Amino acid sequence: MKIVAVTACPTGIAHTYMAAEQLEKTAKSLGHQIKVETQGAMGIENELSENEIRQAQVAIFAIDIEIEKRERFKQLKIIQVPVQEAIKNPVSVFTRIQG
């Protein structure tokens, strides 16, 4: 499955990246293709293109704060979880996609 994701935590220096790492690692182990955009203290990194979003079947938002450019995902199914859940239990996040 092609998945896009966005992570964003309150301070933007730690949990944003830990969640991104967990999502990438877990997707790989489950055989998914994923690209994770981080919205941290340095702004948007690894930004998702329109094309990537269009080709994806689902978006995962692991966020504790409102994100920038949410309107890009209007057409997409969105799974939103707190950042901590993506860090602590990433597999369950992906289980929710199937459900």
Add this chain to the structure above:
Amino acid sequence: MPHDICNPVEFNFICPLPNGLHARPASQLAEFANGFISDLSLTNSRNGITANLKSTLAVISADVREGDECSVLIRGSDEESAKKAIREYIARNLPNSDESLVGRASESAKGILPRALMSSKAQCRFGLAVSPGIGKGKAVVVSRMRLPQNIDEGAENPQKEERRIERALAALRDRIKSMLSRSMSPAEAGVLKAHLAIVEDVAFKDRIEELITGGRSAGQALVESGQFFTSLLQGSESEYIRDRAVDIQEICVRLLEEIYGDEFSTSAVELTEPSILVSETLAPQQLLGLDRQWLQGLVLEYAGTTSHAVILARSLGIPTVVGVKDAPVVIPQGQELVVDANRGFIFPNGTAAVLRFYERERRLLERRQLILTRNMRAPACTKDGRSLEVAANVSSRKEVASALANGAEGIGLFRTEMLFMGRDHAPSEEEQFAIYRDAACAAAPYSVIIRTIDIGGDKPIPHLNLPDESNPYLGYRGMRIYAEHRELFRTQLRAILRASAFGRIQIMAPMVSTLEEVLWLKSQIATLRDELRNQDISFDPATRIGIMIEVPSVAFILDQVCSEIDFFSIGTNDLSQYFLAVDRDNAKVAELSSVRHPSFLRFLKHIADGVHRNGKWVGMCGEMASDVRNLPILIALGLDEISAASSQVPILKETISRLSAQASEQLLSRLMACTKVEDVDAILESTHGDEAVQPLLDANLIAVESESRSKEEAIRELIDLLYVAGRTENPDRLEEVVWLREAVYSTGLGYGFAIPHCRSDAVKQNSVALLKLSNAIDWGSQDDKPVRTVILLAVRESDPNNGHMQVLAKLARKLMNEQFRDGLIRLENALDISEFLSRALEIPQQLKSTSTVGSGT
């Protein structure tokens, strides 16, 4: 100007003192006024109060504040000379008569209660910290010194009552004088002199005598006089003057003690163990009478931040918190107390948590002090290895030791004018010899550059009778007066040469403008050396001889002068004034006088290069050298030394160590190419970031075997690591923002790790600190496992550094990796951990080195 004896002479002035004409400046002014026969009165035009200028109390009561216009009326046989002298005193000495005692107000706003103390629920009271430090001891509650309402005693005859007063005044005067004869700080002496001035005050005595004539007993007259002057002072609009009421009351109480003895004793407080004195307020002599061996702190309900008790506490280094409501009532006698006068807290119950916090803090402050002083002692050197000696300017031998304690690498300017001022004859050779010898000994192993007397112009000396001039800065001053006052100069030179046998002394002459003057100076020194040799008096024949560069002409005969002398010191205050033809005291042109004017920078470069081309040494002792902003310029000029106010030495040395000589040279070329001073200032301002960016990680930010027992203590310990490393100056604020983040959700990561973090400018450099705990502690982690490894990420809010942020992001990702975590768990040594992190995070060399500039690209 002819004048009629019936028409008194008069002049006006505007009070220049920020705290107004309060006790100390007023007592000095009154003392000066007492040297004349004429009647002198001062009228404050703001409130219409007229005061006898010879009375300190009357002058204080006139409530003269900064900017008040006052007129002085003089009537009597010496009115013309009195007018000239007093006018001169007000113009020249008055503005400086309020220095050194108060210093910078160090009162701090209410601090932030550290988390460990907050969660300990220890009882805490707030106040205003006015003299920093932390004190611990038993509460000794004393009642305030109070004037009685009445002395119940009938008066005998007025002559007898007057004699009792006379005796009491004389006894108290002697007692204060004998206290003054002991060695003490300028602050203590200043306070005692102010008290002496009250005892000797004419208006005070007049008032008492008047009451006695009216039938009062000595005691009753004292009480009423005390009340009268107290209410006068308390009516002042200035807090500073209101604070002086305590002094009057103490003097009156002391006089009552003299008259009535034990019957009216306020009983001296005796301390026998570490104690915190708790009182409503404290009188200065009361404080001076306490045994400092046991006095650990002061807690006062009322005491102005400018009261003499507070000034003394600061000077004696006694931790003091004032404004603690109902302190003497609510704090029980004998209670174990902690006074945190860094933050403004009192802990009336020294609970275990409080004592533990302050014990940790004490060790922390010791560590930080050790590191600061270690760096302070090292010679100043830029980060690319160019050394620039930092010396201190002083005006007395007493200041030499404290300058060296501040890290000064010698005395770059020992001004000698002060030895000649404020007295009616010049100091003798012996007196000067002792002073210069002591200064040289105190400065060892460094040298002292003694500048021969520099008077005239802005620094008059009454006993020399120098003529009034219409343009003193271009007139008879500095070296130019030596030929006429040959005996004065000879005496000083002999004293300096003799002192050279006892340490490293260098001689420097001020205000030299021609080669002839240099040659004359040398010939005088040569003659005196011959004389000393003939008299078998020892001196150092190798003492170096130098001159100030203050007059631009010298800059164009450097080749000629360099072959005659050993060194130069640039006096930027006068040099810039002469160079740009600007009187710095004239507001209309003062802005032209910046030492950063491109033309002046080029001129300095011409001088520094010229001296070095001729193989000689050049330093700078003007104000320009005191301002850290100018350091890149001074480094680029290649000066051998700068000499500044002693208090500036640590910050100058620290800043030099963070600058690069190479970058400074490029900067100076840009500055010299500017067309206006505003451009120079703007460039200097924007390159402030030239200060090296420190690496994110450092072994000194890693602590293993931590004894922290709680989340509060662990976070504090991490922040303290940053504080000791100089990465934050505001640990309390940093702690607060870390806890603000913690409140969103716990930063406990699971697996025994926690990563508290924040973005705040309370941290000066982006930093990672790491703690390995001996005892696992609960962090509210997601997996409920206790934490053994804590990593603090502290990032600046305003100027993010992209490179650093990428490293942090990488660290965050790595923490999700079991192998990485195991690596951290396994390692038990700070250096190994630092190595491991650098390798795992592949920190690029330029981020570890100190050369990157935080540009946020």
